[in-house]
Amino acid sequence: MITTIGFGLLAALLVGSALYVVRATNLVHSVLGLGVTLSITALLYALLEANFVAGVQVLLYVGGVVTLMIFGVMVTRRHDGIVVRSDSANEVRGLLGGGGIFVLLALSILESDLPSSPVGPAPSTASLASELLGPHVVAFEALSMLLLAAIVGAIVIARRRDFGEPRQDLVTRARAAREALRVEALRAEAEAPSPEPAASDAAEPPRADEALPSTDGSVPAQEASS
Amino acid sequence: MRSPLSEAPLAALVAVLAPALAALLLAVLPMVRRRGAPAAWICLASSVASLVSAGLLLAGQLGEAEPMAWTTSWLTLDGQGLGELGVNVDGISASMLVVVTIVALCVQVFSVSYMHDEPPDAYGRYFTYHALFLFSMNLLVLAPDLLQLFAGWELVGVTSYLLIGFYYRKPSAGRAALKAFWITKLADMGFILALAVLFTSTSAFRFDAELSTPLANVVAGLLFFAVVGKSAQFPLHIWLPDAMEGPTPVSALLHAATMVAAGVFLVVRADPIFAHAPDTREVMLVVGSLTALFAAGLATVQTDIKKVLAYSTCSQLGYMVAALGAGSTLGGYFHLTTHAFFKALLFLSAGSVIHAVHSNELADMGGLRKRMPLTATAFIVGSLALAGIPGTAGFFSKDLVLAALEGRMGWLPYVALMTTAFLTAFYMGRVVLVAFFGEARGKADHAHESGALMLGPLAVLAVLSLGVGYFGAHFAEVTATGEYHLHFGMTPAIASGLALGGFALAYAVFGGGRDASGVGVLALLDGAARSALVDRTYEALYRHGMLNAAAAIGWFDRYVMDGLVNLSGWLTLVAARSLRRLQSGFAPDYVFAVVLGALALAAWGYLS
Amino acid sequence: MTLTTCLLLASALFSVGVYGLLTRQQLVAVLVSVELMANAANIVLVAFSHFTASPLGQVFTLFALAITVAEVAVGLALALLLYRTHASSRLDAAKEMNG
Numbered sequence: 001m002i003t004t005i006g007f008g009l010l011a012a013l014l015v016g017s018a019l020y021v022v023r024a025t026n027l028v029h030s031v032l033g034l035g036v037t038l039s040i041t042a043l044l045y046a047l048l049e050a051n052f053v054a055g056v057q058v059l060l061y062v063g064g065v066v067t068l069m070i071f072g073v074m075v076t077r078r079h080d081g082i083v084v085r086s087d088s089a090n091e092v093r094g095l096l097g098g099g100g101i102f103v104l105l106a107l108s109i110l111e112s113d114l115p116s117s118p119v120g121p122a123p124s125t126a127s128l129a130s131e132l133l134g135p136h137v138v139a140f141e142a143l144s145m146l147l148l149a150a151i152v153g154a155i156v157i158a159r160r161r162d163f164g165e166p167r168q169d170l171v172t173r174a175r176a177a178r179e180a181l182r183v184e185a186l187r188a189e190a191e192a193p194s195p196e197p198a199a200s201d202a203a204e205p206p207r208a209d210e211a212l213p214s215t216d217g218s219v220p221a222q223e224a225s226s
Numbered sequence: 227m228r229s230p231l232s233e234a235p236l237a238a239l240v241a242v243l244a245p246a247l248a249a250l251l252l253a254v255l256p257m258v259r260r261r262g263a264p265a266a267w268i269c270l271a272s273s274v275a276s277l278v279s280a281g282l283l284l285a286g287q288l289g290e291a292e293p294m295a296w297t298t299s300w301l302t303l304d305g306q307g308l309g310e311l312g313v314n315v316d317g318i319s320a321s322m323l324v325v326v327t328i329v330a331l332c333v334q335v336f337s338v339s340y341m342h343d344e345p346p347d348a349y350g351r352y353f354t355y356h357a358l359f360l361f362s363m364n365l366l367v368l369a370p371d372l373l374q375l376f377a378g379w380e381l382v383g384v385t386s387y388l389l390i391g392f393y394y395r396k397p398s399a400g401r402a403a404l405k406a407f408w409i410t411k412l413a414d415m416g417f418i419l420a421l422a423v424l425f426t427s428t429s430a431f432r433f434d435a436e437l438s439t440p441l442a443n444v445v446a447g448l449l450f451f452a453v454v455g456k457s458a459q460f461p462l463h464i465w466l467p468d469a470m471e472g473p474t475p476v477s478a479l480l481h482a483a484t485m486v487a488a489g490v491f492l493v494v495r496a497d498p499i500f501a502h503a504p505d506t507r508e509v510m511l512v513v514g515s516l517t518a519l520f521a522a523g524l525a526t527v528q529t530d531i532k533k534v535l536a537y538s539t540c541s542q543l544g545y546m547v548a549a550l551g552a553g554s555t556l557g558g559y560f561h562l563t564t565h566a567f568f569k570a571l572l573f574l575s576a577g578s579v580i581h582a583v584h585s586n587e588l589a590d591m592g593g594l595r596k597r598m599p600l601t602a603t604a605f606i607v608g609s610l611a612l613a614g615i616p617g618t619a620g621f622f623s624k625d626l627v628l629a630a631l632e633g634r635m636g637w638l639p640y641v642a643l644m645t646t647a648f649l650t651a652f653y654m655g656r657v658v659l660v661a662f663f664g665e666a667r668g669k670a671d672h673a674h675e676s677g678a679l680m681l682g683p684l685a686v687l688a689v690l691s692l693g694v695g696y697f698g699a700h701f702a703e704v705t706a707t708g709e710y711h712l713h714f715g716m717t718p719a720i721a722s723g724l725a726l727g728g729f730a731l732a733y734a735v736f737g738g739g740r741d742a743s744g745v746g747v748l749a750l751l752d753g754a755a756r757s758a759l760v761d762r763t764y765e766a767l768y769r770h771g772m773l774n775a776a777a778a779i780g781w782f783d784r785y786v787m788d789g790l791v792n793l794s795g796w797l798t799l800v801a802a803r804s805l806r807r808l809q810s811g812f813a814p815d816y817v818f819a820v821v822l823g824a825l826a827l828a829a830w831g832y833l834s
Numbered sequence: 835m836t837l838t839t840c841l842l843l844a845s846a847l848f849s850v851g852v853y854g855l856l857t858r859q860q861l862v863a864v865l866v867s868v869e870l871m872a873n874a875a876n877i878v879l880v881a882f883s884h885f886t887a888s889p890l891g892q893v894f895t896l897f898a899l900a901i902t903v904a905e906v907a908v909g910l911a912l913a914l915l916l917y918r919t920h921a922s923s924r925l926d927a928a929k930e931m932n933g
Binding site for chain 1: 838840843845849851853854862863865877889890892893895900901903904
Binding site for chain 2: 852855856857858859864925926928929930931932
């Protein structure tokens with residue numbers, strides 16, 4: 001009885017929070033709503049006597065994914081306090097697609113002959129562990145490779161310098177500065193019949209390198225040539 | 227000499243493969259070819275091998291050996307070969323092989339001296355072509371079925387093209403080579419179609435295919451079209467006079483003795499097919515007679531000694547075709563054999579004269595009898611044989627031909643060929659009188675007799691021109707083409723009389739070195755020859771017919787066919803332009819499509 | 835609480851996710867919707883595990899969780915890239931494929 005009430009409550013909360021997630025106009029609110037939804041799902045897992053999964057759900061999903069999402073929102077927006085709007089469009093299309101899928105799924109679920117109560121005792125965490133590290137150990141290990149690959153891939157995609165405008169600007173400016181230095185040095189060498197060209201050659205490159213970090217575009221060419 | 231049975235195919239293979247090997251060797255070893263003389267030796271060696279093999283084969287056939295073949299299936303499909311490839315030795319092929327190899331060897335020996343002034347690389351090239359030709363001709367002669375014969379047929383066509391255009395720096399030689407090639411190729415369409423018809427009806431290319439009369443008429447008619455091209459019959463004879471642009475020994479071998487006779491040989495070979503095609507034979511009779519008369523008329527007014535001989539060749543080939551059309555395979559084939567010897571003799575003698583005079587024009591010759599007595603003798607022997615004076619080879623074979631024509635088609639072909647016999651004697655008499663008698667003119671003053679290498683072949687051929695006629699009975703027996711009877715009736719008498727009359731008239735007109743080219747009927751014929759009516763007709767057909775038709779087809783292709791292609795392209799573009807609106811580039815649209823697809827799939831699965 | 839009601843609940847959540855997927859314009863919001871759908875699938879797995887008394891459903895849920903995390907990481911990296919190249923994380927900003 002208590003489970004039925006609890007399930008009804010959780011179900012209502014779950015659907016409500018999910019709807020909030022997809023309807024919220026503020027993107028940060030939406031993501032936080034997802035965190036709520038996932039937490040309630042964890043509770044549902046607990047109700048279904050899957051305690052370990054519930055724990056993992058809270059730790060990994062609520063703690064990891066939602067945090068990541070928030071970071072994502074923050075990174076893709078300027079931090080000037082503007083509310084990140086997540087407007088929606090194509091309401092009809094969404095209702096049609098979502099409603100159609102729900103109707104079809106519900107129809108097929110209601111037609112199926114499904115057990116109304118558990119056929120045995122709930123599987124223990126120990127049995128879960130022996131399954132994971134027993135028959136499915138290869139998949140388990142492969143999964144770690146997948147995670148590694150995903151992390152590396154994410155970094156590679158996110159760190160593409162040639163797309164980042166500020167960085168590109170920095171590199172271009174550094175190159176221009178270096179080029180200007182070289183030209184200036186050549187001109188100085190041509191103008192002044194220096195008795196010891198070797199000394200000036202040796203003196204210039206380190207200074208050019210020192211000038212590189214300067215990103216404001218004012219190349220210290222005069223310093224180098226003087 | 228008797229040839230054991232097992233040696234016959236081997237000898238035949240040698241006859242085919244020795245020249246092939248020589249040609250291949252010279253083709254892939256440029257350093258040998260460009261040195262000239264070694265190439266000549268290799269070519270001659272292969273020809274000697276071929277001649278010896280051919281002699282063995284003919285001896286075997288004379289010695290009652292069975293006809294035999296060594297063949298292998300070619301392009302086997304479903305256990306059945308498309309055609310047979312190999313050698314087929316019987317009386318017909320063995321005798322033809324001997325004729326071909328004798329003439330070829332004589333011509334090649336003659337060429338060693340005749341072509342001596344050529345640069346070494348051209349000299350080597352010349353003998354390479356000769357080896358290739360001998361291989362092709364032997365392949366043709368020994369062919370076990372029509373398919374291989376066709377291969378040889380085309381190969382000799384190619385070598386003919388190469389040898390006519392041997393002096394390729396001369397534009398007229400190049401044009402003549404192309405003309406010969408195109409016209410014979412046009413005619414060869416008939417051969418290909420005949421092969422196609424034959425294969426679709428009998429699934430083979432056999433010479434002795436059993437065909438119903440209408441079908442045989444079709445096949446034989448198509449084959450005869452190819453013969454008209456190859457053997458220079460009217461109206462496709464126009465390439466042969468131009469082919470005289472090639473070196474004179476080449477004219478002797480290819481364009482007098484062997485290659486042009488390949489057409490006649492084809493008819494002899496495929497006699498079983500032609501025997502069932504009476505309508506085609508009628509046509510052959512008409513075409514052959516017409517060609518004989520027409521070409522003889524033109525030969526009387528040619529000023530170029532080689533052109534006289536070329537038209538004479540056309541005329542004599544007409545004789546053979548007419549004989550075959552009259553159903554006398556023996557007559558046609560025997561005339562081919564004798565003609566090969568005396569026409570080669572005439573051409574080589576003419577070559578000897580040209581070599582000495584450095585001109586083809588009769589006007590530049592004269593009085594050569596004193597300066598070149600042996601060549602003159604050879605030429606006169608050839609002329610007598612060609613005119614069919616009793617005792618020479620030409621008499622016997624021409625007699626057979628004329629006897630076969632007695633009473634055919636209201637005696638018209640008979641009369642035509644009799645007239646031709648008269649004209650033949652007349653124009654040969656003219657050449658002999660103008661070139662060898664009378665006063666020496668122009669360059670002929672410094673002419674001197676040719677060397678032994680040139681006179682030797684002349685002697686051999688002269689002996690054969692005189693003597694071969696007496697072996698008619700043996701020839702008929704070994705080739706099994708008919709019964710040989712020497713006629714002592716009216717026909718040989720009339721023919722001999724006309725021949726003598728022709729010589730007499732020639733003497734009356736040209737005797738004493740008079741140049742009477744512009745007199746009476748001769749002037750008329752001269753005008754006809756100069757007008758080159760047949761050539762002009764072809765030209766007009768080409769200019770007004772072919773080119774306009776091609777332009778019309780070109781217009782059709784450019785605007786109708788290309789229009790269809792462009793229309794399909796345009797339709798594709800229009801369709802794509804409207805379809806691309808589906809691609810919004812907006813990710814949720816694609817997701818919606820996926821959802822719809824999933825829904826449709828699920829609904830389908832749910833409802834069914 | 836029967837298996838049927840659990841599955842219906844999961845279906846409802848999944849449909850809500852589809853709705854979000856179709857209507858949201860922000861790439862991050864789309865990712866959130868995808869998370870909802872994945873969560874619904876996980877609920878189905880756990881529910882079956884509970885009612886059939888088999889640990890397999892939970893095992894697969896754990897796998898699915900890990901994979902979802904990987905997907906989110908990559909998805910967010912893509913969002914970052916979208917923002918860099920188009921100065922916006924809205925999906926309609928990237929319509930180069932518009933025909």
